[in-house]
Amino acid sequence: MLNVAIVGASGYTGLELIRLLDRHPEVRISCVTSEQSAGKRISDIFPTLRGRSDLLLEPLDSTAVNAKADLVFTALPHQAAMAVVPDFLAAGKKVVDLSADYRLHDADVYAEWYQPHINAELLPEAIYGLPELRRDKIRTARLVANPGCYPTSVILGLKPLLERRLVDLNTIIADSKSGTSGAGRSAKVDSLYCEVNESFKAYGVGSVHRHTPEIEQELSELAGQSVALTFTPHLLPMDRGILSTLYAMPLRNITAEELAELYADTYNDEPFVRALPKGQFPSTAFVRGSNFCDIGVTLDKHTNRIVVVTAIDNLVKGASGQAIQNMNLICDFPETMGLEGLAIFP
Amino acid sequence: MLNVAIVGASGYTGLELIRLLDRHPEVRISCVTSEQSAGKRISDIFPTLRGRSDLLLEPLDSTAVNAKADLVFTALPHQAAMAVVPDFLAAGKKVVDLSADYRLHDADVYAEWYQPHINAELLPEAIYGLPELRRDKIRTARLVANPGCYPTSVILGLKPLLERRLVDLNTIIADSKSGTSGAGRSAKVDSLYCEVNESFKAYGVGSVHRHTPEIEQELSELAGQSVALTFTPHLLPMDRGILSTLYAMPLRNITAEELAELYADTYNDEPFVRALPKGQFPSTAFVRGSNFCDIGVTLDKHTNRIVVVTAIDNLVKGASGQAIQNMNLICDFPETMGLEGLAIFP
């Protein structure tokens, strides 16, 4: 039985880790922390857990965490994560970090988009934890940087095109739309029910959202050369789900049939990516609560442009589910263990 | 006092015409028709009208309509509209047609996307009723083809760029998202609450939605040459609103400031288009219930791509409000009459 700690357990990704790990036969949650809610039971914060979990939220103390856990999920805001991750590593723990702190290889890029990094020496060994890209490296990692929600939806959608060098790298656009749980659980006027409901808007227009460099880092690695894209996130009036609509111009003639085949081939053996048959496109509703990424692709014959549509649950494949997938790889559990749950619809 | 008929009054655009015309000081609704609900009071169908309108829904009989109305709004499905519009014109009535039947100039294109046209001889005189493009022609028209909801949101967003020849015409993408009222009021599983709620999806992917040729017709006229675009509509879990995110590559160096100025200049005198200051972008929530089209624009410096975001209420500027704006022009009423209502938020 693996003992895991969830550091920062009072947010939505923390709760989703608990919900999913509850079904994992090889894991026991031995420690949950929260600065704001220390001293309360986790079930007082999240009444879904009533009668099912009596864990006491503790203030974050690395030594205490190290004494209780073999592996640590850090579900903290960026900057807060890098303040404690080295402590866990130093004690020989494995870490799956859900923050942005170890996703970017380049400390200067990190500093430009966030703030100066305080333990940049760890960046070279941190593995960007998208199993569909580098499953083997994750298996042997001490520190996995769990991908952002938008990046997961964009990178999986473009991987087949980029690794085959099929598209003009100057023509890539990601028009992404996210449910509101991505904004977290902190009290802000912009996240109030009456501000979000019956409302739809773009934000970070002009590729100024912090997920841009993360996406480009991974696309560049896939393409074998530097890639810049236009990325526009939008806020959806719903709880969960990201749908990304991706555009790129092909470098050679290609048909919708070939594209569908390419995606099917690429993802055939992937347990959590479903490449849809030609003519079918995903909906966030059909992945809600599950670790699936559904992908549809076609050619707009009219303009000879490739259009890819991907859907994930931002809290599962876009965060906590993927973190557990990474944990499974690190710990040599079956990759799908604990993640078999079907989507919940309606 | 102008007597108007609403032919096809039991759908959402019909009701929205009634809601808006109720505040119009120069108009009296003298006739409402509905095949399905003939014999019922309009307030039985739409209880918002209780105590305010006792109009009896009649089956559609052109002669009866002609006897009662000076101007006819046809809020019928395509194909049904062209079956009766000639009758109204023959009787000397003005017609604002909210269907797609007279929007396309070319009968062959119409036949390709819909079905054969049965009175194509009217197409040359029908005016595509986007006041911001051809206000003067609308004033003298007998037959105005009221624009589609998506086309309104896309064309207004691209007009400044196209008429100044600022963008590469091969790079235009419209990623549009619509509230569910755009799907109308007919009983379909796909439009059920539980199918749409907490759900987001693309449809008509690959520019196969019927609004594509309509958008291209108007963009081509603005650009002075043939334009093809990639157009992807999406379905939002909310009642009202369309947000279109538009992408194009500039032909020359241009800054975000210049773009904001260009849009401000273009729309400065337009009563219903609000070009937002640099750095601001629209939300559907802030136009809900109003006839406004809000537009934000920027340059993604990163990829040197122009990004435009537009927001309308699909039932107002995207349908019934614009139809009344067209009626005002035809009848020489002040253009904003009856359309002064502010958006309702939250």
Add this chain to the structure above:
Amino acid sequence: MLNVAIVGASGYTGLELIRLLDRHPEVRISCVTSEQSAGKRISDIFPTLRGRSDLLLEPLDSTAVNAKADLVFTALPHQAAMAVVPDFLAAGKKVVDLSADYRLHDADVYAEWYQPHINAELLPEAIYGLPELRRDKIRTARLVANPGCYPTSVILGLKPLLERRLVDLNTIIADSKSGTSGAGRSAKVDSLYCEVNESFKAYGVGSVHRHTPEIEQELSELAGQSVALTFTPHLLPMDRGILSTLYAMPLRNITAEELAELYADTYNDEPFVRALPKGQFPSTAFVRGSNFCDIGVTLDKHTNRIVVVTAIDNLVKGASGQAIQNMNLICDFPETMGLEGLAIFP
């Protein structure tokens, strides 16, 4: 032209006052205040107002308000309202107070449910502003205490029964459900989108909600004797609307037909109350954005219990619309002026 001030204009009721007054031909908004947003334009806070209102939000200074306005709407939290209302009255202004500060006649009751009153001497002259109960007193009032949203929906629903002494006063229950805009615009975790969406709960169970004494005060006056009721408020996952389901046992045999007639008779001349025909019941959707209160009534023959259902828009008849109705009465404008707008659906 009447100059009005809106003190506390940056909340939802403040915005709704602006939206409605914008259509009022006899009123000019001359002053808007906000502590949090002083120095900003009202359109920066509420982009619905872009291009339509340039009013600058001022910090609250009674002298400045008195210099600009003839009538003041105070849309402040309780306690904050009573700190300034006397200043406006002293300057000879009329005040419509949307807070709870002057609704309760008895200062001890106020102290029990809120905090000690600091100008209890004003309570005797403050008129509880439900026009359907005391239109004439409102006409001559200096200070109108605008009713709470829940109380409006409950009192109007029970008035016909109580003033005719038709029900056992020990059997009254109000099961009320409110949209989330009733919780206001302050940043609280409980009001976040993801906490409210796809969620329904009761709160203040056991008649401990502060609207209880307000409801009972008015019911007691209607009944001519002391009334206690069980009142359970609930939070709905939607923006606007209150639906109250009311229960009471009749003191004599009565039929559903008689009840429907009684309600029709009672409200026949009321411009904003629609008593529905026997067998029809209201929906919040059909009053959204309007000043109507829709009421349906029946007898549960099975248990011989009267069931009444009422629907209002909590921001209109439950707050800002009713405040304007009160202003119209005070200022001898037609009672419906500026409030003629139909509900917006969908």
Add this chain to the structure above:
Amino acid sequence: MLNVAIVGASGYTGLELIRLLDRHPEVRISCVTSEQSAGKRISDIFPTLRGRSDLLLEPLDSTAVNAKADLVFTALPHQAAMAVVPDFLAAGKKVVDLSADYRLHDADVYAEWYQPHINAELLPEAIYGLPELRRDKIRTARLVANPGCYPTSVILGLKPLLERRLVDLNTIIADSKSGTSGAGRSAKVDSLYCEVNESFKAYGVGSVHRHTPEIEQELSELAGQSVALTFTPHLLPMDRGILSTLYAMPLRNITAEELAELYADTYNDEPFVRALPKGQFPSTAFVRGSNFCDIGVTLDKHTNRIVVVTAIDNLVKGASGQAIQNMNLICDFPETMGLEGLAIFP
């Protein structure tokens, strides 16, 4: 391994059975039927199942079902269920019927509320499948009538009061609110997104909803005498969840503490009922997707009235989850097997 058939698998309760049974280690779904969608794969109807279930939907043929299954879930409309249930029983199958056809003991009552019963001889042996009421009888049943969603939420809420004879039976009111999935998946205007969204209404006012006799049958059995209640269902703008607010007058003095204790005692050993501590009340959000029924209770000291609030997921404890709980009892599996999943929030 138990082979089960789901007869009527293309509705929401059918899908929910599949979602839940997918995690059940002792069950294999061997047959799914649908009249409308026969010949399609279940994953074509419900894309959540892509890559996880290839079952072909068959037209309903009792012989074919009997050949494949040991136990049959009938998820058909009433009347359709009783047309086939006898066939399954005759073949020695166990049946859990999710329709209303075998819930009422009295064929005359059934005829009054539905239509004449065509195999009333089965009514005496059918067990009303609420495990918290008659677990032992369910264990040995051939035919279990799975309770309605509203009745489950009402009966569980009132059981402790009735079996202890604590309340005046003439004072019971159930004010219930249901998410829209309860209306099923058939195409009706009333269930359209734009009709339900941002809307709240009562229906079946006056205890004329068909769940009334079902509730009263069970309450009467609990009370040991005939019980009539006032039952008002309402439609919530959300997918899943029923919240029932229940009112009754106590026959003797009782405190909120005693009530909380009574509920805790009653449900202490129940795996799926959580009696909340004094002062806490449930939300539908915290049971969504789970088989829990959460219950809070208090005394309104003000009016000396007991108020109980219950929350369930109408598709789980209100339908498919409870059906599986019944199957577990019938088949002597652990009662919670396959139903351990935590609620999904947000």
